[in-house]
Amino acid sequence: MPKMKSHKGAKKRFKVTGSGKIKHYPAFKSHILTKKDAKRKRRLRRGEMITTNGETRVLKRLLQA
Numbered sequence: 001m002p003k004m005k006s007h008k009g010a011k012k013r014f015k016v017t018g019s020g021k022i023k024h025y026p027a028f029k030s031h032i033l034t035k036k037d038a039k040r041k042r043r044l045r046r047g048e049m050i051t052t053n054g055e056t057r058v059l060k061r062l063l064q065a
Helices: 008-015 038-045 053-063
Strands: 015-018 022-024
Touching: 008 015, 008 053, 015 053, 022 053
Parallel strands: none
Antiparallel strands: 015 022
16 A cells, blocks of 8 residues: 655645644735735735634645655
8 A cells, every 4th residue: 555645735834733733824915915905915924724623634644744
């Protein structure tokens, strides 16, 4: 039986914290930043937690190696 492989795309985008939650960084921070106000860009700097239990379960499965 072949080994399970982690999903490389998910591995680059999500991180499991010490408490088991999943953290990610939001989109829309790479270009066309002149029209976005400073408050919005500051908010985008911070990471966000995945809150939905279903999504968390799926992502943990993708991230397991």
